[in-house]
Amino acid sequence: MSSHEPEPHSEFDVPPLTETIAPGTASDPDVTSAETATVTVDGQEVEVEAGSTLLDAVEEVETDEYVPALCHYDRQDIGPRSECRTCMVETDEGVVPACSTPAEDGLDVSTDAAPASEARDVNLDLVLSDHNLRCTTCGKNGRCDLQDVSIENDVEEPRYGVLDDRDEYEPIDDTSDFIQIDRNKCILCNRCVEACNDVQVEGVLRMEGHGGDTRIGFQNGSDTMEGSTCVSCGHCVTVCPTGSLVEKGIEDATTIPLPGFNQKNSVGKVVESADVEKGPMTPMKRDQVTETTRETGGDEERDWP
Ligand code: SF4
Ligand code: SF4
Numbered sequence: 084m085s086s087h088e089p090e091p092h093s094e095f096d097v098p099p100l101t102e103t104i105a106p107g108t109a110s111d112p113d114v115t116s117a118e119t120a121t122v123t124v125d126g127q128e129v130e131v132e133a134g135s136t137l138l139d140a141v142e143e144v145e146t147d148e149y150v151p152a153l154c155h156y157d158r159q160d161i162g163p164r165s166e167c168r169t170c171m172v173e174t175d176e177g178v179v180p181a182c183s184t185p186a187e188d189g190l191d192v193s194t195d196a197a198p199a200s201e202a203r204d205v206n207l208d209l210v211l212s213d214h215n216l217r218c219t220t221c222g223k224n225g226r227c228d229l230q231d232v233s234i235e236n237d238v239e240e241p242r243y244g245v246l247d248d249r250d251e252y253e254p255i256d257d258t259s260d261f262i263q264i265d266r267n268k269c270i271l272c273n274r275c276v277e278a279c280n281d282v283q284v285e286g287v288l289r290m291e292g293h294g295g296d297t298r299i300g301f302q303n304g305s306d307t308m309e310g311s312t313c314v315s316c317g318h319c320v321t322v323c324p325t326g327s328l329v330e331k332g333i334e335d336a337t338t339i340p341l342p343g344f345n346q347k348n349s350v351g352k353v354v355e356s357a358d359v360e361k362g363p364m365t366p367m368k369r370d371q372v373t374e375t376t377r378e379t380g381g382d383e384e385r386d387w388p
């Protein structure tokens with residue numbers, strides 16, 4: 084190839100499909116190793132392919148401590164974003180995020196070094212401080228990455244509190260027929276933005292605002308999901324690690340605390356039953372109709388089932 088001929092595009096520098104779609108990965112760091120590498124994780128040698136990160140190496144072995152990776156989902160397509168810092172590990176070069184540090188030959192990685200372990204704990208508590216932790220009434224209860232990570236890390240009481248302690252509730256966006264957005268549970272991991280823009284290539288979602296006002300928004304400037312250009316493919320819901328994006332119909336479907344994660348560490352009020360006589364739990368519709376027709380003298384015209 085002559086030096087004047089353009090280099091072919093690699094799979095990573097393909098331009099966005101349209102001028103108007105802002106890709107979600109613009110600030111994803113280029114973090115993969117150039118060559119095959121042998122690194123040591125908690126005393127175990129592991130060889131990883133070119134293009135690997137320390138998180139790849141950590142996932143190859145049984146580590147001394149659990150290393151979560153909340154803002155990271157399927158490295159080929161989404162992330163690493165290096166946003167949540169729940170994946171910190173200690174190396175010869177200090178404490179680094181495993182998801183966005185290249186696996187370089189000869190690196191020594193420790194998951195149980197105290198500074199790394201403490202950094203993961205602090206960062207998880209910071210993530211939880213952006214979340215309302217109402218697990219027992221959340222449609223993602225039992226299939227939530229944030230909950231799984233909190234259980235694995237024995238979180239009892241996040242040191243910085245949870246969003247519920249503060250007075251910053253945003254209204255739930257219930258306008259779409261298929262997806263509910265509860266920004267009070269959003270940990271700003273960016274997974275949904277990347278899934279929508281870079282994988283699904285629909286260009287609907289974006290991060291908007293700054294600092295404490297950062298939130299999930301829409302590229303067309305709409306205030307609601309209904310007014311956005313969403314095609315309801317559901318990809319964003321699939322990758323969301325919390326109950327922030329939930330399929331309609333099961334948005335508040337679950338109320339059962341998980342073992343190890345219950346009222347003690349999820350927000351919720353236990354309501355003592357008043358001294359009242361209990362009726363049937365859920366009256367049958369037909370029974371209600373019969374009651375009503377009896378009281379009102381009946382509705383002869385209506386064809387009840
Ligand atoms: S459901 Fe809508 S917002 Fe979510 S990925 Fe699909 S197009 Fe984007
Ligand atoms: S809505 Fe879910 S996937 Fe999107 S940024 Fe918030 S927590 Fe992450």
Ligand code: FES
Binds near residue numbers: 154163164170182
């Ligand atoms: S998974 Fe590494 S910073 Fe979020």
